[in-house]
Amino acid sequence: MASQYDVIVLGSGPGGYVAAIRASQLGMKTAIVERESLGGICLNWGCIPTKALLKSAQVFEYIKHAENYGITINGEAKPDFGAVIKRSRGVADSMSKGVTFLMKKNKIDVLFGNGKVKPGKKIDVTDKDGKTAEYEAKHIIIATGGRARALPAVPIDGEKVIEYRKAMSLAKQPESMLVIGSGAIGVEFAYVYASMGTKVTIVEFMPRIVPVEDEEISKELAKNYKKLGVDIYTSSEVTKVDTSGKLSKVFVKTPDGEKTFDVEVVLSAAGVVANIENIGLEETGIKTERGKITTDDFYRTNVDGYYAIGDCTKGQALAHVASAEGIICVEKIAGLDHVEPMNYNNIPGCTYCTPEIASVGYTEAAAKEAGYDILVGKFPLSASGKAKAAGAPEGFVKVIFDKKYGEWLGAHFIGYNVTEIIAEVVAARRLETTGHEILKAVHPHPTISESIKDATEAAYGEAIHL
Known part of the structure; x- marks a missing residue:
């Protein structure tokens, strides 16, 4: 060479x-x-x-x-x-x-x-x-x-305290698991193991799970995970893990005082x-x-x-x-013409748990903090023919527009296959498409993607299917 x-x-x-x-x-x-x-x-x-x-x-x-x-x-x-x-x-x-x-x-x-x-x-x-x-x-x-980020109070030993790499190559399925952190890595592994029968507990330091998402997304995911049998502790912190016994004893500081959990595996998913x-x-x-x-x-x-x-x-x-x-x-x-810097406010984020999460742009709270007068539209997937036919009516599509100019400020989805439709919002925002133009763009039926138009109609007081 x-x-x-x-x-x-x-x-x-x-x-x-x-x-x-x-x-x-x-x-x-x-x-x-x-x-x-x-x-x-x-x-x-x-x-x-x-x-x-x-x-x-x-x-x-x-x-x-x-x-x-x-x-x-x-x-x-x-x-x-x-x-x-x-x-x-x-x-x-x-x-x-x-x-x-x-x-x-x-x-x-x-x-x-x-x-x-x-x-x-x-x-x-x-x-x-x-x-x-x-x-x-x-x-x-x-x-x-x-x-994977290693927490000072939770050293990773690769056996009883693991990170994501070990979580996808365990020799056998654990009967119980405590997941530290509820970002994308944490909630995805929580779903994998809980759905296959492992008793899963999530501990999140912030006041809600998937804390970078819109607040309504967090509430919806928490509701679905509790139905799945996942225990969730927010505003909580793992202070110590004792791995000396057959099961690990995990000490967790919660708003209701310290709790202990005996689990087979601790998954540290507190970022990178x-x-x-x-x-x-x-x-x-x-x-x-x-x-x-x-x-x-x-x-x-x-x-x-x-x-x-x-x-x-x-x-x-x-x-x-x-x-x-x-x-x-x-x-x-290479010196190409018209190379533009990245717009980091138009980066889609996707989490592939069930139900899926996809988002881009401002959350509702962030848009208000930025001083925008906003229009917000939501469309529940329980009203979507495609979602109902798929047996997945959980979740919703939420869109946020600037009231004055119609600028598409953000979108936040949770539900069946929503990671496949967020790109429409990314492209539309890059092209400076307004809510009025989305209202007139014909979306195919029945699809999950048409819920974007349904939510936009709701934002502008023109909802047909609600």
Whole structure:
């Protein structure tokens, strides 16, 4: 392999491999450095395998309620936990192989090993045998991603106290689990395990679960999870975990005093931290702030020729954000015209539990705090023909518009397949589409997406189906 490149990308997650492909498309000689598996955490231990687990859990839920669909099943359905895990790993492996194909297709050199940036636009790569090779590039993009945050009071031992990676590769299904944190990772795993029969308890430090979402979304998800049998403690904090016994004893400070829980497994899902240690930042002089690499709007660090994208920077820790940042970064390097900075207020967020959650833009509370005079419309999926036919009438679609100009300020969905329809709002907001235009855009029937128009009609006092 060559030792000199136009672009070297450190990390092959959804930010890194996308940046590498775009650089190659734009005629730059490109290499990518990866210490484990192509695709990074997202493809191998995050976004993709968790969705496979969630699908298995949903299928089991369908089977348990088959009579609701007019289908009789003889005998009791039971989850084969080992087979569920095996399927998830198979899906992840196939996606990683897909990235390998893309690297070959785009003539990108893959350098396996631990990468460490150096002054002078250089990077050392140490392979599994301890052999180090030096490479040079005109531009080095750092895309090292993040890992599970370890809480000081809850050290992760990989057996009784685990993080998300271990949660998708357990040897057997636990009878009980306490989940610390109710962000996307926490509530997704809570659904997977609870739906398959594990007794799940969620402990959330903030006053409500999925705290970054609109308040009404939080209430709706909590209602559905309680029906599933999940116990939820908000405004609560795990202060200690005693793992000396057969079961772990978890001490939780709640508004009603301290409670203790005896559980088989504790899942720490309290967010992620950036992977910025031991990658040469200090030696190279690259600045960090609050555990993240600092960059400008086009992901340039303070040192010329070095860039950073994805979870190791200040933006939302989402795969699609990392990918978009990688493309913007590379297109700016290539000198393309009209490269625009990212609008981080128009980033969709999706949580793939059941019911699903999807949102973008201002919450109702945030829109009011920003000084907008707003119109709010809600459409319950219990009134949706598609949702009723699917046997999933839970949830609603909520839209928020500026009353004066009709600007689409935000949208917040919870329900069946809503992660598939949030892109309409993202595109419409980018195009500065108003609520009046959504009213006149014909939506197909019966679909979940038509609920967006129904909610918009409700916002403007023109509701037909309510």
